[in-house]
Amino acid sequence: MNTHRSVPGFLAAAVVISLFGSPVLQAQDERKRDRALRILAVGQEPPWREVIQGGRRVQIAPPLGALPPGRLQLSNAQGIELGEAIGVKLNQISSVMSVNPGNHPLHAVGNGGLEPRPWYNLKFPNMAAGLAILWRDPTKGKWTDGCKGMVLRDDLTGFPAGRIRIVNVSRYSLGLKFGTEKGLLKPGQVLLRAGKAGAFSKVPLDLSVKDKSGRWVRVISQEINQRPEHRTYVVLYTNDGEAPTRPVGAVVLRETARGPAVKKAR
Template identity: 30%
Template structure:
């Protein structure tokens, strides 16, 4: 058997699988994840007849617990929200462009937010409370593309939900993530020191985070800057790092020789 010929066939199949993978990421049914970020409401309690009772959080101090998303006129999907945690991946019709997030309370729903989705591809939506109103009744959002090509294993997705630019100083390079911007950076499978600064009102760089980001070969990291929105805040900016394992390649994908 001609070995160079077999080598050429293997390379051709690998290239075809890559092209197919790209097409699958952009076309057809897709998925959506939601991530609310912010501070937890303070724990409060009162004593009645010698018994301590936990008080309900103030209205608007946390996101709605349940969200309903209409998919068609007759079908919708319901998902639970939790601060600092991605929801499960929700299947969406390929034709859905305007995503309506509705507060779900029993059989009743109330419009909470409308989000314009990209024409194609999976995506994640970062949610945070409006900084002027400072209530979850009015929500801001950022839509971020997802998938094995745009956000592969071994990378960190640096997300800046602030209205100020940010600077990320790694050992090997410095990255500026503009206000409302996203940068996906390849990182080694080890603990990587990083210092994160943001522009303050005087346009000076102020350090808000100084530690390390670590992940495995089969993991990726969502590193998100957001405004501290709790009571008696010491640092106006906070950072959350959510590591996740990337699903392995589907069976049948040809690896290069």
């Protein structure tokens, strides 16, 4: 047995590993990931529970799976982490994560670092900026083993100032009344509406769902207010947490209309 024959292969492997992890290739990879991704995980909040410890009120952590992972990070196909992890809070839009078009494994990041198994596989379309709306998989009932999701254009061309975007990720078809408009908002449907000169002032938004007898029951009723330089997300989700009081919940998020962008690699 000639042990020397394996040396060139070993050296080649070492060179590949060295190049793969080199700062030059990492910088090139950063420049390729020039699209902006933000994440909005929506769903029913777990109930607040607390105990008295040492004369002080202390919150009890919700059960595992009641909330999405607190931090998420991309990896490549080999499971090597890419970029920086971002924080995720239920019903809040995250900061920007740099991506490129294609399929991307998203990993939960715990105290021990990147979880080896992808939590969710994200397909990012060919767009400058996107918002990934994530919700709990109804077949699993927990956030632990991934989720369902959709990606919407988040740049100013796809979602300009002076607009409201209504997104139904619940499992229900909803009766919609928005101002003078009436219609049916099906699961997965997205509506984009413009205000008068970009503004909305006390525009009523009412949503109803059919009960078991076929009668429409109002589940959400509120007024939409918005200045022309703002844009508003209204995302409707299934209340599938602990002891829901109504079948559908909503998160309304208004922001100054700016196109999310990634930081340029040096």
